[in-house]
Amino acid sequence: MTTPDTTTRRRLLMALPLAGAGAVGVAFWKMLSGMEQGSFNPHDIHAPALNRPVPDFTTPDLAPGKGFGTADLRGLTQPIVLNFFASWCIPCLAEMPILMTLKEQIPLWGIAYKDKPEDAAGFLRHSGNPFSRLGLDQDGRVGIEWGISGVPETFLIGPGGVIRWHSAAPLGEDTIRDTLIPLARTLKTP
Amino acid sequence: MNWLRLACATALGFYLAVAPGLSFAVDDPSEMLPDPKAEARAEAIGAQLRCLVCQNESIEDSSAGLARDLRRVVREHVAKGENSQQIMDWMVSRYGNFIRLRPAFSFGTVLLWGMPVLAVLLGTGAAVLFYRRRASQPPPAPLTPEEEARLASLTARAPQDKGSADEHPADTGPADRDPTGKGENV
Numbered sequence: 001m002t003t004p005d006t007t008t009r010r011r012l013l014m015a016l017p018l019a020g021a022g023a024v025g026v027a028f029w030k031m032l033s034g035m036e037q038g039s040f041n042p043h044d045i046h047a048p049a050l051n052r053p054v055p056d057f058t059t060p061d062l063a064p065g066k067g068f069g070t071a072d073l074r075g076l077t078q079p080i081v082l083n084f085f086a087s088w089c090i091p092c093l094a095e096m097p098i099l100m101t102l103k104e105q106i107p108l109w110g111i112a113y114k115d116k117p118e119d120a121a122g123f124l125r126h127s128g129n130p131f132s133r134l135g136l137d138q139d140g141r142v143g144i145e146w147g148i149s150g151v152p153e154t155f156l157i158g159p160g161g162v163i164r165w166h167s168a169a170p171l172g173e174d175t176i177r178d179t180l181i182p183l184a185r186t187l188k189t190p
Numbered sequence: 191m192n193w194l195r196l197a198c199a200t201a202l203g204f205y206l207a208v209a210p211g212l213s214f215a216v217d218d219p220s221e222m223l224p225d226p227k228a229e230a231r232a233e234a235i236g237a238q239l240r241c242l243v244c245q246n247e248s249i250e251d252s253s254a255g256l257a258r259d260l261r262r263v264v265r266e267h268v269a270k271g272e273n274s275q276q277i278m279d280w281m282v283s284r285y286g287n288f289i290r291l292r293p294a295f296s297f298g299t300v301l302l303w304g305m306p307v308l309a310v311l312l313g314t315g316a317a318v319l320f321y322r323r324r325a326s327q328p329p330p331a332p333l334t335p336e337e338e339a340r341l342a343s344l345t346a347r348a349p350q351d352k353g354s355a356d357e358h359p360a361d362t363g364p365a366d367r368d369p370t371g372k373g374e375n376v
Contacts, residue, residue: 140255144260147284149243149285
């Protein structure tokens with residue numbers, strides 16, 4: 001009664017859960033190795049802002065810089081980098097030397113997020129000021145308009161005030177060299 | 191140590207009884223809206239919004255600074271008389287779908303939402319197929335004279351060969367129990 005055909009089918013059915021578990025295992029392994037290499041980050045908050053015009057906002061001046069708002073960004077003819085920072089943020093402090101070198105390649109505008117004006121000014125005196133325009137977002141409402149979840153966060157704003165790139169992590173030299181600067185070059189209108 | 195166990199159990203019971211009420215507690219009562227109905231609505235909306243700092247908590251549960259700011263925003267919008275959908279859309283346009291603790295039903299989430307129904311349908315289908323096929327199978331053919339003789343010799347030998355009979359009680363069961371396993375012994 002037991003033909004070779006039914007035996008094969010039974011063996012295949014028995015292998016089914018094993019194959020399922022194997023597939024799940026491979027998926028987990030791929031996910032974990034992606035997390036290790038940095039190509040997959042489950043905590044990444046994909047700001048929906050990409051390729052959209054900048055949100056409506058204005059920031060008061062933060063000495064020694066001049067504040068800015070939506071109209072200033074919409075009027076841009078060359079790309080700029082917008083950086084949210086705070087004096088209470090250690091990664092921001094660590095990012096400052098990189099921003100000081102980045103300002104030679106592209107204009108940097110800064111917004112001090114949930115910071116007291118005197119603290120932010122002291123921070124920039126201490127670490128150097130890479131920003132050509134400086135705004136203050138004392139209660140964090142501008143940050144919410146931009147969809148940031150912490151500091152530092154960086155946006156690349158193209159001509160006409162369109163958000164072209166976003167990073168929710170401190171900038172690294174690799175990111176600047178391989179992603180930010182090449183992208184900014186393509187946005188420069190001849 | 192019984193009293194310790196009792197104390198633990200009492201504490202746990204107390205916590206479980208009280209915790210659901212505490213879970214929607216804002217840090218500072220002055221944050222709350224004066225109108226209890228509006229406050230309840232704001233809490234219901236906030237419970238659906240992910241705190242982006244501590245990502246598995248809602249903004250109502252979290253003590254993070256951003257969560258506090260977002261709670262205030264929700265309450266301002268509620269006070270303005272906006273409905274839940276409008277407030278949700280406001281949040282999603284800034285923070286993306288990730289801010290929803292309950293994913294919206296869309297093309298990308300059809301599989302996610304449909305999975306329970308799909309699983310039940312697939313399981314029922316598989317079960318129906320399995321039982322129908324089993325019911326339509328012809329009854330096993332009667333034993334051939336050789337098989338009868340072999341069976342008789344085996345059952346006659348069994349009482350003397352105690353060990354093996356006890357080890358395999360299933361072998362002495364009804365012959366039609368496993369029709370496909372029968373041929374393997376021949």
